[in-house]
Amino acid sequence: MAAxxxxxxxxxxxxxGIEDLILIAHKSGIDTIAxxxxxxxxxxxxxxxxxxxxxxxxxSGVELSAFDNESGKSVHIISYLADSPDRLxxxxxxxxxxxxxxxQIMMLKVAARFPITxxxxxxxxxxxxxxxxxxxxxxxxxxxxxxxxxxxxxxxLFSTDSENNILAPTKYPDxxxxxxxxxxxGGIAVLAHPGKFNNFDEIEKYVEMxxxxxxxxxxxxxxxxxEMLASLCKKKKLLLTGGSNFHGTYGEKTVTLGSYSTPQExxxxxxxxxxxxxxxxxxxxxxxxxxxxx
Numbered sequence: 001m002a003a004x005x006x007x008x009x010x011x012x013x014x015x016x017g018i019e020d021l022i023l024i025a026h027k028s029g030i031d032t033i034a035x036x037x038x039x040x041x042x043x044x045x046x047x048x049x050x051x052x053x054x055x056x057x058x059x060s061g062v063e064l065s066a067f068d069n070e071s072g073k074s075v076h077i078i079s080y081l082a083d084s085p086d087r088l089x090x091x092x093x094x095x096x097x098x099x100x101x102x103x104q105i106m107m108l109k110v111a112a113r114f115p116i117t118x119x120x121x122x123x124x125x126x127x128x129x130x131x132x133x134x135x136x137x138x139x140x141x142x143x144x145x146x147x148x149x150x151x152x153x154x155x156x157l158f159s160t161d162s163e164n165n166i167l168a169p170t171k172y173p174d175x176x177x178x179x180x181x182x183x184x185x186g187g188i189a190v191l192a193h194p195g196k197f198n199n200f201d202e203i204e205k206y207v208e209m210x211x212x213x214x215x216x217x218x219x220x221x222x223x224x225x226x227e228m229l230a231s232l233c234k235k236k237k238l239l240l241t242g243g244s245n246f247h248g249t250y251g252e253k254t255v256t257l258g259s260y261s262t263p264q265e266x267x268x269x270x271x272x273x274x275x276x277x278x279x280x281x282x283x284x285x286x287x288x289x290x291x292x293x294x
Contacts, residue, residue: 003032005059005270006078006192006215006243008250012037013132015248019050021257025119026054027165030258032267034243036078039095039128040083044237060085063192064182065095067262071202076192077178078241080214081185089175091181098170101129110136110157113166116143130285133158134250150252166217175220179210182293188212188273194229195220202267205228207236212273217242219253239273240266 006015008176009021018022018035025033035047041246044060051058060078066075079088116139124142125135130275136157137149146153156162174180182189185240190213194200203214215221216229217240233240242262 002028002030002258003264003267004030004059004243004246004258004260005017005031005034005080005241005262006036006063006218006260006269007031007062007246007257008248009035009043010127011040011043011129013109013130013136013247013250016125016246018043018047018049021246022047022050022054022056022127024257025056029257030056030057030261031269032057033061034080034199035258036061036243037065037129038063039065039091039092039099042129047238062088062092062179064088064091065172066175066178068175068199068202073197073202074172074197075178075199075202075206076197077175078192079182079185080190080241081186081188081274083274084184085185086186087185088181088187094214095172098172099130102168106133106157106166107131107238109166110140112230113230114140114143114145116140121141132250134247138250138271149250155271175206176209179206183210186274188239189213189214190204190239193218193220193245195222195225200225200228203232204236206216207238213239213241213270215243216240217246217262219255219260233280240269244268251278254265269271 009018035043037043039061043142046057061080062074063078066077068075068160107118108122121136121139124138125131130287137154140146156164157166179189192215214229216226242260244260246257
């Protein structure tokens with residue numbers, strides 16, 4: 001059965017509300033999804049309640065932002081099935097504050113460059129926990145300055161290659177900190193869409209830090225990369241997951257819910273991962289105790 005383990009809602013930078021997302025999954029025959037809003041765990045409980053109403057299993061998740069200072073690359077790590085998701089609230093809040101500052105700076109720059117108000121821009125982020133680039137672009141679309149979210153105007157405003165960009169620096173936690181926070185909350189840490197930020201060369205380093213799995217099936221990974229990632233995961237005994245990175249109309253790529261998914265075999269491995277690790281730990285402890293008693 002289809003399991004889309006990477007979905008966003010209006011709580012972050014998606015265009016669809018939680019219930020609508022679950023209804024799309026239900027009508028599409030998708031029986032398992034994970035709501036993985038950026039640095040926001042607010043939708044998990046509500047999603048699970050609504051999911052039960054429609055017969056859709058909603059796995060708890062959150063996509064945490066990180067930065068690899070050594071490689072100079074952004075890194076996104078998804079936490080799944082945390083035993084104590086509230087323990088992730090602090091790192092989510094810290095990142096949210098940093099993103100709010102950056103969003104406000106970008107918003108003021110746009111309001112100074114175009115004849116629109118800050119209030120007009122903010123109105124497009126209604127329901128979200130933050131102000132994202134998509135909200136700024138949506139306001140510019142409504143003001144008639146572009147007819148697409150990720151077109152020429154987006155590149156002028158948000159590309160590092162553009163001399164006239166409005167980007168504001170945002171400080172994100174390092175990868176090790178994010179991995180430690182996820183495991184401290186009893187969660188499973190999976191590297192999201194390595195093709196998006198070209199994180200391929202760093203995967204083995206992240207495995208040494210404690211990474212549990214990799215998002216293999218993603219619109220940001222091409223066919224060759226998908227095969228490479230699957231092979232690497234099997235070699236390193238990592239979990240393999242898949243998801244569409246669904247954002248609705250706010251998505252960088254046009255994808256439908258479930259267009260990239262996690263095969264049942266690997267969904268089962270994800271769901272049983274923590275229990276398997278506990279069994280392995282108990283076995284190792286028994287073996288160590290037996291050696292000491294000899």
